[in-house]
Amino acid sequence: MNSPIQIAIAGSSGRMGRMLIEAVANTDDCVLSGALDVPSSPAIGQDASAFLGRPSGVAITADLAKGLAGARVLIDFTRPEGTLAHLAACREHGVAAVIGTTGFSEAQKAEIAEHARHIGIMMAPNMSVGVNVVMKLLDMAARALNQGYDIEIIEAHHRHKVDAPSGTALKMGEVVADALGRDLQECAVYGREGVTGERDPSTIGFATVRGGDIIGDHTVLFAGTGERIEISHKSSSRATYAQGSLRAARFLASRGPGLFDMNDVLGLA
Incomplete structure (x- = not known):
C-alpha cells in the first residue's frame, strides 16, 4: 500500500484553510504534514485541526521551512504576494503546489511559470x-x-x-x-x-x-x-473546492515539474 501524500496547507486558520484541513482529515490517502499562516494570526502555535475536536499534532506556524518540512504538496488559497513567497520556498524545498489563489498580475503569473520549471504547480481560479x-x-x-x-x-x-x-x-x-x-x-x-x-x-x-x-x-x-x-x-459549500484541491494534489504527487490546470487533473485537456 502506498504511503499517504503529505499535505501542507497555507492560510490554515481561514475559512478555506479549515475546509482543506477537514478534507485531508477525512481521507485515507492524504495526511496533514504542515499548516502555515501569517505571523500575526492568533492561531499560531495552535493545533491545526483542534477545531474538529481531533488534534492532528501539527501546529500552525509562520515558519515556511518548518511548515513545508516533509510535505510533498502545498495547497494555497491565500493572497498573491503570500502565494509567491510560498512558491519560492516550495521551489527551494522541492515541494509541489496547488494554487487556488486569484488576482495575480501578468508579471506574477510569469513568476509562477518560472517556478513551474523547477516544481510541479497546478493553478486554477476554481478547483470545483x-x-x-x-x-x-x-x-x-x-x-x-x-x-x-x-x-x-x-x-x-x-x-x-x-x-x-x-x-x-x-x-x-x-x-x-x-x-x-x-x-x-x-x-x-x-x-x-x-x-x-x-x-x-x-x-x-x-x-x-x-x-x-x-x-x-x-x-x-x-x-x-x-x-x-x-x-x-x-x-453551496467550499467543500467542492477542497475535494478538487485534493484531486489536484494526488495528480501532482505523481508528476514532475510543469504548470498544470484542472483540465489536466480531470483529463479534459
Missing part, C-alpha cells in the same frame, strides 16, 4: 470539478453561438472577497473569448454607468455582486434574438 466541466460547456456553446448573441458574465460572492471580477469569472471570459478568436483584454467591459450607447456586439460584459455569505455563483448569458441561453454554476 463542476466549474471546470462548465468551462468545457462554455467553449462548446461559444463556438456554436458565435453570431447574433451578446455575452454577459454575472458573478456573486460573499462580502469578504477582495478581488473583482472573480478569478473564475475571468477564466470563463477567457474560455469564451478564446473560442470566439477574441482577446479578452481588448473586448472585456467591466462596468457600465450613465449613457453608454448601444452595446458593442464584440464585447464580453462582466457584472459583479458582493454581499452576505454567498460562496460563489457564476452565470454566463448568451442573449440572442428571441432566446437566451444561461450556463450557471452555484456553490
Whole structure:
C-alpha cells in the first residue's frame, strides 16, 4: 500500500484553510504534514485541526521551512504576494503546489511559470470539478453561438472577497473569448454607468455582486434574438473546492515539474 501524500496547507486558520484541513482529515490517502499562516494570526502555535475536536499534532506556524518540512504538496488559497513567497520556498524545498489563489498580475503569473520549471504547480481560479466541466460547456456553446448573441458574465460572492471580477469569472471570459478568436483584454467591459450607447456586439460584459455569505455563483448569458441561453454554476459549500484541491494534489504527487490546470487533473485537456 502506498504511503499517504503529505499535505501542507497555507492560510490554515481561514475559512478555506479549515475546509482543506477537514478534507485531508477525512481521507485515507492524504495526511496533514504542515499548516502555515501569517505571523500575526492568533492561531499560531495552535493545533491545526483542534477545531474538529481531533488534534492532528501539527501546529500552525509562520515558519515556511518548518511548515513545508516533509510535505510533498502545498495547497494555497491565500493572497498573491503570500502565494509567491510560498512558491519560492516550495521551489527551494522541492515541494509541489496547488494554487487556488486569484488576482495575480501578468508579471506574477510569469513568476509562477518560472517556478513551474523547477516544481510541479497546478493553478486554477476554481478547483470545483463542476466549474471546470462548465468551462468545457462554455467553449462548446461559444463556438456554436458565435453570431447574433451578446455575452454577459454575472458573478456573486460573499462580502469578504477582495478581488473583482472573480478569478473564475475571468477564466470563463477567457474560455469564451478564446473560442470566439477574441482577446479578452481588448473586448472585456467591466462596468457600465450613465449613457453608454448601444452595446458593442464584440464585447464580453462582466457584472459583479458582493454581499452576505454567498460562496460563489457564476452565470454566463448568451442573449440572442428571441432566446437566451444561461450556463450557471452555484456553490453551496467550499467543500467542492477542497475535494478538487485534493484531486489536484494526488495528480501532482505523481508528476514532475510543469504548470498544470484542472483540465489536466480531470483529463479534459
